[in-house]
Each structure stands twice: as structure tokens, then as C-alpha cells.
Amino acid sequence: MNQFLLQQGTSPELQLFPHIIEFSLKKNHSIQLNSFPETISDTLRIYYIMDGKFEWIIHNHEHILYPGDVAVVLPGQKLGGSKGFLDIGSINWIHIKTDKLDRSGKLLPGKWSCLSKNESLAIGKILYVNTHLVLLKAREVGIMLQELRQELVQQQIGYTAAVNHFLDQLLISIARKLSQQNISYRDFPQAFTKLENALRQNLAHQWTVEEMAGLVGLGTTSFTEKVKNYTGFSPLNYLITIRISEAIKLLKRQGLNVTDIALDTGFYSSQHFSTTFKKLTGYTPSEFKKRNVSKN
């Protein structure tokens, strides 16, 4: 494939796709000093290595990328060459502007996307909990970018839908591959411990089963079945045991109010907290707090 550079505002091909900020294929034949200093990205960037060897610093981590590898840079993360320049080789990249992608992993791709709200949230979560956003040997991403280019250039019937479809597909492939990459599929207890740590670190988040399953690299059906076998609980009920036990610890501490505890431990309101707590423990949170304080 030949080199190309499409940019929002100047390239007519992108007129119907305001969310594609840049789409390019570059063949770099020579090294130029300071050609690739570290800069902060304001978009979601996906790089696919076609040829050569690239030494990059992504979000303060050094990576060496080989053909077939994919690097993902999130808004707010830094990217640049390890030595400040772009290495010799070919890369294909795309910069996508999303309506929202924040540090808590909340992803709203935009109107163009067909992803459901829960799916977007799950993908965003996977992007943000995986600290090393480098995919090894993800040739399907390269193929998708090629097809995306074809659609943009040829503009056949239905191409706007097709282009946006490929963008969704890109996000899906990257999320799936990321969630599977670091898991051996041999040790469920280990994978579950990792998940449990993620849950505890962000207990206030409204976790969905899709997000939890994504972190373990399973589909929701087999994830739910595995968790049920392993813990005796459905994933959401297991999460409730964590929420309530953390809430109990906070209730037994002095000086915290019930509403704060409710929100900190992931209940959407003190009412929701109260109902769940009473159903499980036989006490309302306030009664429970009193019982444990009155003994002082």
C-alpha cells in the first residue's frame, strides 16, 4: 500500500466523519532527529506496525514494537520515540475523537457508533485497567485498517455505515485482544484474584457483568457460570458481599456518615444501600452503626 495522510478539515474523504481526526500510512526511510518527541495525545490513537522496529515511550513505559504489533494511546497519555525520533519502517495509524473517554474508563464513542452503552463502558474499562496498551501480533487490526482505507477511498454504496462499522470493530477487537492477552486461561483463581483487586480498587464504580467478564477475558455466560461455581454467587451478588463487608468496616469507624459510606461502596443512593443492607444483615445501616457505637 502507498503512503497517505488524511486529516480532518483538509481531506474531503473525512468530511462525513468528523470523529476521524487523522488517518495515515507512513513509510519512514530515514532518521531525522527530533522527528518524534513525546507529546500528549488528545484523541484515542491506534498505531499498527507494518514494517521495521520501533522503540517508543508510551505513557512513561518503554516498548519495542515489531511488525504486526499494535499500540493504543488514550487521551491524556504521552507518546514519543525513545530517542526522540521516528525509527525506519512503515506504520498505519488512526486518531479517533470520542465524546468521552476519561480516567475512570467511561467511554462514550459518539453518535456514529453502534456499541450499546454497556458495551462502550466495558471497552473503556478494559482500556484503562490495562496499563500496557500494546497488543502483540494483532494482524487483524492491520487488515481492518486496510479495509477502512478502501471504504474511504472507493466510497461505494453504504460506505459511511461501513466505515463507522469498521471503527466499532476496531475498538471491539482491541478490547477483546487486550483482555485475553495477559490471561493464561489455566488459573481461574488467579484471574479471579486480579478481578477482585480491580473491584476493590474502584468499589464506587457501577460495575457491570460485561466489564467484569472482560477483565477476565471471558464472555458473560461462561464468566457467570465460572464465578458461580467458584464462589457460590453470581458475579453481581459476589460484588454485593464485597460492598457490604466494606460498608460494615466503615460503619464501625467513627465519624463517617451513612450516605458517604453508601456512595463509597458503590450503592447509587443511601436508600439503595439501606434496603440492601437491611435485607442482608437484618439491620438498617443506622441501626447497625448505633449498635456498634452504643457499646462505647
Add this chain to the structure above:
Amino acid sequence: MDCIISIELGTNAVRIFAFDMQGNVIGFAKGAYPTFHPVPDHSEQDPEQIFITMLYILKNLLSEKIHPQKHKVLCICFSAAMHSVLAIDRNGVPLGNAITWADNRGKKEAQALKNSPLGKKIYNATGTPIHPMSPLVKIAWIKNHDKERFKQTWKFLSIKSYIIQQLADVYVIDYSLASATGLLNIHKKNWEPDSLKYAGISSDKLPELVPVFHAENKLRKEYQTLLGLSARTKIIVGSSDGCLAMLGSGAWKKDKATITIEDSGAMRVIGKQVLQDKKQRFFNYILTDNYYVSGGPTNNGGVVFEWFAKQFGDFKNAFDIESSMEELIQEAAKVATGSDGLLFLPYLLGERAPIWNANARGVYFGLNINHERKHLIRATIEGILFEVYSISKTLEEHRTINSITVNGSFASIPFCTQLIADIFNKPVSISKNTNSVSLGAFLLSATEMNIYKDLDEAAQTVVLPDTYKPNKQNHSVYKKNFAIFENLITRLSDEFGAIANLQ
């Protein structure tokens, strides 16, 4: 219909069984909770999560299986993993997490105490081997290394004592579980002054001692309402998992022993006398006034086979270790007895009985160019069982053992059960009730309610039909292999220390 409920607070999960009055299981539920390892050697659990998990599944079991059938719950009987320590403050609020049996933070304290005359004296008085698992050592560690917590502690509880306190508002521990703390004099049945002095506490820092049959406590009103139980439902304090597994094992005779192998394992015997061992190799725990459960624990049971499966098994489906292990067993069965001269020392997690060496490590010995994966599989299984056999050999210095019963998920795999018969050269029976601990809790409860006149009568009701007979030829092969196994352990003693230092 009347029923009895047993609650087993295990290492990774709480298991609740409902029994009818004949001892048939009419309901079961389990709920898992995590173990935290904030730093290596530390192994902790959140007492609040254990309590909530227990309450959650108990409530569901009652409302889904017991109340709709109009069963009447006569009593709830507890059992628990041994050796846990939970510090609480004056308000009953936990000071940090509970420290579990697997915690090794006190290894220096244990080493120093074990080799001292005081250590020997304490072992003889308390029956609990001096080891980091022992609550005695853990409390001493807190005294030395976590002074703030030690100062704030109003009482040191076991996890079970905490759960019962939450439900029934009393601080109690049964003699049985207390006899696994290293703090109880198992002959005089009071808190041992030497231990208390070593741990730096007085006896009022410990819960009140009560018999295993103690049933004076009532559920708090709120829990009666929540669970739909009445004030007449007895809360029986119960015993430890090890002692109840012995009671439910069907090995309630002088010439019998029982082998339990789950992740870890133990070989146990029951008797009216303590087994005094100069080398401090056994535990002696109290079951009741008349009976002691003695034996030796191993760290390296089914967990080692699981390790093997994770590393070398085939996984056709994600996380499907069960199928992977089944296939490995099938392959192992194709290899000749003794794995064609390949031996395995299973000490991946260090070892307790009989060598009590935390630095012991795993070894494959005798590999030649003709050995295949299947030989390694079989050698791994044989090695795990040789280790239990080495406990048996030490027990047999004190007792004659003519037959064995087995329980636990690993030991009751038919292939493993037959291997036990062949290696030990004794007939082996397998329990039809897969959970001996809960069965033990049922028998204890039924005895408390005078359904049986005593534990002797209760224990005799456990009938074990399925007998595996030893194969003499196989045994003679194993005898030769085991002789090398035993020598290797002794010879490698220094090298274990050296290699552990590099890890």
C-alpha cells in the same frame, strides 16, 4: 421434619449443610471469600466478609430449601479451619484482618522457640507443634512487630469465635479449637501459663473456654427475624475441621487411621491418649474430654497436582482445570507402578509433618531420556502420596494401623485411593459422604440432642462399604521407591536450605 445445620468456616469458603435427623443431606450451599497476601508470607482474611458471606448463603439456604419444606431447624453447629487469629478492640471491632493458618510471618519466632527448652515444654503441654501456623506464635509476632495493634487488642479470637459473637453476642471458644492454638494445656484443659507468658498476654485476652457440645447461646433477635429461626434454635459451638473430619471419617477405632487430602492434607488417628513424640512431629488436639485426635499435616496435597495441571495439562476450554486433571489421571494410569524409576518430592510449599522444614522444595529425581510427560504425571501423584506415607511411618512408631479410610477431593479420586492402598499395603475405605467435616458436625449435634448416647455410638454409624485392597506386587515396587524417597529427604536437607535462600 426436624433438621440440623452445620456451618463449616473453611480456608477458602463457608460450606453449609442441612441434614435430616438420619444424617441425610437435604440442603447445601457454599460461599467463597478471598485470602489476601499483602506481602509474601502474610495470609489474611476479612472477618466481615466471612460473616456476610456466611449470613448471605445461610439466609438463602433457609428461605429456598428449608422453610418452604416446613423443616424445623433444631440447631446450628459450627466447625472452622484451625489456627486463625483475629484481634478485636474493646468495642468488639476487628483490628485489621484475621490471620489464617497459612500465614508464615512468625517463622523466625517459631524457629527460635522450637529449638529452645521452653518450646519443647510448650509443645508437650499444648500438643500443637511450634510452627508459624500456631496462634501462639502469631500473637508473639504481633507483640514484637505490631505493637500498636497489640496494645489496642482487647481479645485475640479465632475466626469462629468472631462469627459466633456476631450471631449470639458471646465470646467463646471450644476446647477443641482452643487446643490448636498452642495456648491450651491439653492435659489440664486450661490456658497454659508458659504459653501466655511467651505470648505476652493474660487469659482474659482470650475467649471463654466451653465444651464442643456447648449449646447455651441464642441467636440475637435481629438474626432470628432475618433468618426466620426461633430463640429455641440451638447454637452449638462445635469443633475444628480436623477433629470433625476424624469423627465423620469412619475411622473411629484404635487400629484405624484416616487420610484427608484436599489442597493440603493430614493423616489422623483417634485415641484416649496423647501421642508423645520426642521429635515434636505430631499434633494432639482435644475432641472431647475423652478423646484426642493426633496426626500430622502436609502442605502439599491436591494443590501440587493442580500446579502440575496448570503448567503442563491440556486446556481445551478456558479455565477448565477439572477436565485437564481428569485427562492427566487417565494418562498416569498408563504408566507402570513406580513410574519406571522416576521419583518426586512434592515440597513445593515447604513441608510440615513429618520433616517440619519450611525450606523443603520440590524435586524430580531419576529422570532418564525415556521418561515422558505421563511419567512425570504419575510420579507427581505418587510423590504426593509418598509424603503422606512418610507421616504414616512415623505414626506407626506409636500405633498399629491395620486399615485406612480416606476423604477429601484428591484422596478420593479412585486412582489415588488405589495407590494409597498399594503404597500403604493396607485396605482402604472411602466415605460415601464426601464431606466428613459436616458429617462430623451432624454426629456431634445429634449426640448433644441425645439421639446417640455418646460420640462412640455416633461415630460407629458411619459405614464405609467401598474397600480398595492392596496389590502386593505394586507394594513391593513402591517399597523400593519409597526407600530412595526417604533417603533423599534426609540427604537433601542442607541443599533445601541453600536453594530456598536463592528464591
